[in-house]
Amino acid sequence: MIGHSVRVNRGAVLLVGGILLIAIIYLFTNDNEAHQLYGNLRNGRQINLRKLLIGSIKAAKAGGIEVVTVSRNVEQLNQRSKGKTKEGVDDPLTDADSKSHCIMKSGLRRLFPKVEIISEEDKIHGGCQDTSAYFDLDPTVIHENAVIPDEMYNIEDITVWIDPLDATKEYTEKLYEYVTTMVCVAVNGVPVIGVIHSPFSGKTTWAWVNRAMSEDLLLVKKEENVTNNPTITVSRSHSGDVKEKASKAFGSDSNILIAAGSGYKVLQVVSKNATIYLHTTRIKKWDVCAGNAILSALGGRMSTLENDSIDYSSDLSPVNDKGILATLSHHDYYFNKYTA
Template identity: 30%
Template sequence: MLDKICELARRAGSCIMNFYNSEQFINVSYKLDNTPITNVDYTANNIIKKGLLSISPEVPIISEEESYDFKICRHWTNYWLIDPLDGTKEFLKKNGEFTVNISLINNGSPVLGVIYAPFFDVLYSSFYNHAWKEKRLGLKEKINVSQSKIPLLIASRSHSDKELKNYLTEMKNYKLKKLGSSLKFCLIAEGTAQIYPRFGNTHIWDTAAGHAIVTAAGGKVKTWTGENINYSLSSRCSFVNSGFYASAL
């Protein structure tokens, strides 16, 4: 199944790059939280949904680009969670830092994760306790987190907040890199970076695939109170996450 999901992510990524590299019309609108959404997001979403329905028609799907009755979703113990174009702002800025995210949730935990960065043609994947990086099709290597005396801290390129500034003032020795989309999780998982702190709210589709890959590579993803992010919808009242950090420590 993992190979099929990786192939599906590549297919969606190829479609995204067709828009990225061409003069095709990109229609931009804005959600209630003032984040952009485009026809590219919807097109990638349709590709992934169609593919998942052919792979596992019995497993429901939750996507960032669609609306759901939470009262119905909360009864699902297993479900697909997708963000068809994570980093729409970066896509529109044309800096390449956007990804396709697909994850499988089983009893509240992300057990399979796939993140594909089509601009860089790099794919990260995980299944339970194993994580891999595929630099190009067919060249796949296992990845693990790595500690460093001077940790590389990854922060969001498009989000900044007072809590992050306060957090940085308490850090003694560190290097800082700003990056868009779920690539921040990937750098933790491959051992390039050591910590990704996030203080503002996110949604479960923003974190699940990265969460799966980081933990499979030996890292951790915790809320600031030290708990695991729980994807069990029966214990939630919305799709929103509180702040968290991903770490190699």
């Protein structure tokens, strides 16, 4: 009728316009990649890695809160054993492991329901209780100087690895400096995002390879020259014969730094308190994936003792039984000395 206005639903118009635009691109382009992109978006098979980075940082911090909370009451630890390691060392489990696992995996699952997520504690008995204490995507976890792009990847190419409490044995002994919570994102088996959070200091170190990194990593500079008396950090719980092998390979003048937690030992290499992180026995991939990504972002390298890169694809074994050699600089030089 004349004199009456017609109300237009702006949201509906934008939605229809967007669908038409995608359809036009799909119908009239001969670019196979455009067709694939449309198909993936239509089927919900794409994931934004910027958002997954933010979610990973939030997950590591949320897990850290659980770890610290449980530590305040020894009776809450509920310490038990998952069995013995190959070296005969007790492999403990506490309520801190379980609660950190539940909040980290449940939170990431809520935000990214179709992504493959593997956690160290996936086999904990009883599963996770439903909780409302989830975390949301908070971009403020990224420092303001970081310019991070929105990049879309196929979900089937992504594997997220979670270590809800690294160095549990030391945690039960109140050696809290070794304790970390970690998240790693691998694309086609290659670690590209790593987050290592130290809950008792509150420090979070993260990196997205070739994209961005936490402010502490921006200050890291690689060593220009090799050192004749390197410091080798080794595990206090799983050292095996690593100390003897390190002295034989790098000389009696080399220093041995005994520490716990794979995340902690990688941070020692990054901070140059150690030259080499050496591990000669089997190790789980959730222990080393985040550190692997961070070293890669800095131009360093983590390899097996056969000098192979580690594949973090979800369809492979979660165990790396070929050892670890990780360096910030001159990896080939130190690897050749070790294998000489």
